[in-house]
Each structure stands twice: as C-alpha cells, then as structure tokens.
Amino acid sequence: MKKDVFIVVFLSVLLCLSSASADVILPGEHAVKYSFEITNINSYPDYVFFYFIMGPGDDSFFKVERISEVNEPSFYKFSTAKAYMIKSNLFNDNIIPNTAGIIDLNFSFNSQVSYVGDENPLIKVRDVFEIVQTIDSFKLEPKKVIYYYNDGTSEEKIIQNGKKSEPSRNLTLAYVMIYFLIPIIALLALVYLLIRRKNEK
Amino acid sequence: MKSRIIILFSLFLSLFLAGLVSANPVGVYPSWALSPIFAFFVALVLTIVFEFIVYIIGIRKYGVGKLLLYSLVINCLTMPLANFFAYLLKIGSSSYSLLYFIIIELVVVGIESVLLCLLTKRAYWKMLIISFIANLITATIGLFLIVLF
Numbered sequence: 001m002k003k004d005v006f007i008v009v010f011l012s013v014l015l016c017l018s019s020a021s022a023d024v025i026l027p028g029e030h031a032v033k034y035s036f037e038i039t040n041i042n043s044y045p046d047y048v049f050f051y052f053i054m055g056p057g058d059d060s061f062f063k064v065e066r067i068s069e070v071n072e073p074s075f076y077k078f079s080t081a082k083a084y085m086i087k088s089n090l091f092n093d094n095i096i097p098n099t100a101g102i103i104d105l106n107f108s109f110n111s112q113v114s115y116v117g118d119e120n121p122l123i124k125v126r127d128v129f130e131i132v133q134t135i136d137s138f139k140l141e142p143k144k145v146i147y148y149y150n151d152g153t154s155e156e157k158i159i160q161n162g163k164k165s166e167p168s169r170n171l172t173l174a175y176v177m178i179y180f181l182i183p184i185i186a187l188l189a190l191v192y193l194l195i196r197r198k199n200e201k
Numbered sequence: 202m203k204s205r206i207i208i209l210f211s212l213f214l215s216l217f218l219a220g221l222v223s224a225n226p227v228g229v230y231p232s233w234a235l236s237p238i239f240a241f242f243v244a245l246v247l248t249i250v251f252e253f254i255v256y257i258i259g260i261r262k263y264g265v266g267k268l269l270l271y272s273l274v275i276n277c278l279t280m281p282l283a284n285f286f287a288y289l290l291k292i293g294s295s296s297y298s299l300l301y302f303i304i305i306e307l308v309v310v311g312i313e314s315v316l317l318c319l320l321t322k323r324a325y326w327k328m329l330i331i332s333f334i335a336n337l338i339t340a341t342i343g344l345f346l347i348v349l350f
Contacts, residue, residue: 117288119288174238175238175288178241178281178284179281179284179285179288180285182277182281183277183278183279183282186275186277186278187278189277190274190275190320193270193271193274194320197319197320
C-alpha cells in the first residue's frame with residue numbers, strides 16, 4: 001500500500017513541467033491601450049512637443065516621436081516614453097535628451113495601461129492634459145480621464161486633487177449574469193431542496 | 202475499495218501539486234475553447250460531472266438522481282462565485298495567485314461540505330472529506346487542461 005502511494009507520488013513529481021513564461025498576452029486577457037490628449041497644445045505654436053521612447057531596462061532612448069493634440073502611442077510594452085518640449089528653432093528629428101533648451105514636462109507613460117480579463121469591457125484609457133506655465137517652466141496638468149469600452153461607449157471622469165477615478169464598468173453583462181444570476185438561481189434551488197428535505201421527515 | 206480510493210486520492214494530490222508548480226495562471230482559458238464564456242460552461246459541466254462521480258463513490262445508499270441534482274445545484278452556486286473572487290483578486294496576474302487560489306478552493310470545500318451535510322443528512326466530517334476529494338480532482342483537471350492545451 002505505502003509502496004503504491006510512493007510510486008504514484010514519484011511518477012507525478014517526474015511529470016512536473018517547467019512553465020514557459022512568454023512575453024505574450026495570456027488567453028482570456030486583452031491589453032488596455034493608452035492614449036493622451038493635450039487640449040491647448042496649439043496655443044504654443046513656438047514650441048515643439050515630443051517624447052523619447054526609452055528602454056526597456058535602461059534609459060537609452062531609440063526613437064523620438066512628435067506629440068500632437070491627440071496621441072495614441074504605439075511602442076514595445078516594456079519601453080517607457082518621456083515627454084519634453086523645446087523651442088521650434090531648436091528642434092530637429094535627431095534631437096537627443098541633453099539638447100540645450102529642452103524642457104522636461106515630467107510626464108512618463110507606456111503604450112499600454114495594463115492587461116485585464118476579457119470580462120472587463122475597458123479597451124482604452126485617455127488622459128486629458130492642459131499645458132500650464134509655471135514661474136520658470138511648463139508642466140502638464142491632468143484635467144480628466146476618458147475610459148473607452150468595447151461596446152463603443154465612453155465615460156469621462158474629472159481629475160480632482162490629482163486623483164483619478166476608476167472606471168465604473170469592469171464587467172460585461174454576460175459575466176454579470178454568470179457571476180451573479182447563476183448562483184442566485186442555484187441558491188433559490190438549494191433553499192427549496194432544503195425546505196423539502198426538512199418536510200420529508 | 203478503500204485502498205483504491207486512497208491511491209486515487211494520492212494520485213490526484215500529486216498531480217495537483219505538479220499542476221500547481223507548472224500551471225499557467227488559473228483563470229485563463231485553454232486554446233481549444235472558443236471564448237472565455239464557453240470555457241466557463243465547459244468547466245462547470247466537467248466540475249458537476251466529476252464531483253457527481255465522487256459523490257456516488259463516497260455517499261452510500263443514496264439516490265443517483267438526487268446526487269446529480271445536488272452536484273448541479275451546489276456547483277452552480279460555488280463555481281461562479283469562486284470565479285468572481287478569482288477575478289477580483291486578479292488570480293493569474295497577482296503575485297499571490299497561488300495563495301488566493303488555495304484559499305478560494307478551501308472556502309469552496311467548506312461551503313460545499315456544509316451544503317452536502319444539510320442535503321444528505323450524513324456526518325459532516327464525511328462530507329468534508331468527500332468535498333475535499335471532489336474539489337481536489339476538479340481543480341487538478343482544470344489546472345492540467347490549462348497546462349496541456
């Protein structure tokens with residue numbers, strides 16, 4: 001008896017497979033894309049707004065992209081972008097981070113926000129900013145966030161005190177039915193069975 | 202008979218442990234499923250069937266039809282809720298996925314054993330063992346379906 005159990009356990013341990021952790025989206029999940037908008041960018045025609053795409057893993061940049069009013073960045077998910085601005089006459093397509101006159105907007109972002117389960121209808125998040133002039137520089141002030149869902153609807157949330165509200169929808173209707181309707185029906189059936197069982201005495 | 206049950210239990214315990222070591226995160230659906238919802242219903246049916254088989258083996262002198270009904274109702278209650286909590290706890294992408302998975306399974310075992318005890322009017326500790334074995338088997342099968350496919 002003990003020998004049988006030992007053999008079973010031993011064979012089972014041999015069956016252990018090492019898991020492959022691939023750099024892919026897992027089945028059952030989808031990426032939530034990131035997008036940002038700068039509403040008053042056209043109010044600064046003397047400046048060029050752009051971002052450097054950095055990494056992954058280090059601060060070496062490999063690409064410069066210009067920023068327009070609405071931006072849907074698309075780059076490797078493990079890279080990060082940092083936004084800057086510079087006077088138009090100082091900008092060129094080969095600009096590097098140490099260029100004189102470059103203004104750091106203190107805004108970093110990724111091309112994807114996160115991965116969520118397929119039961120989550122969220123597909124895109126858009127941060128809306130406004131350029132604000134400080135005493136000696138500029139900064140991007142977050143104004144609102146827009147959440148886009150897979151049924152074509154969207155939801156705007158105003159950012160107050162720097163805090164971003166979460167999207168109010170995170171389950172599709174089908175999953176709401178699965179997660180709640182089926183158990184409710186089962187619970188009613190259970191109550192009925194228990195009452196009937198009690199009356200059978 | 203008892204030794205066969207013990208061997209079966211040991212096999213599934215070992216496979217379960219192996220599955221935990223090797224499995225992709227729980228909550229994803231295997232590639233053969235057409236969609237997550239399809240996969241959910243396949244998993245629900247398999248859970249009902251396999252737990253029903255364990256009920257038949259473990260609960261003597263009880264109507265087969267009633268045991269099938271109990272398996273159907275109990276798993277329709279616990280499985281969607283377990284999936285919901287797995288979703289809330291982000292099992293699959295959280296660092297504590299394994300811990301959360303085990304906690305959820307233990308809670309499910311507890312709830313199912315209580316319900317079985319109330320429905321069958323058998324001793325609670327026997328229903329606890331049956332529920333534990335039934336959920337061990339279904340969790341193991343689930344993990345391996347994900348790993349193999």
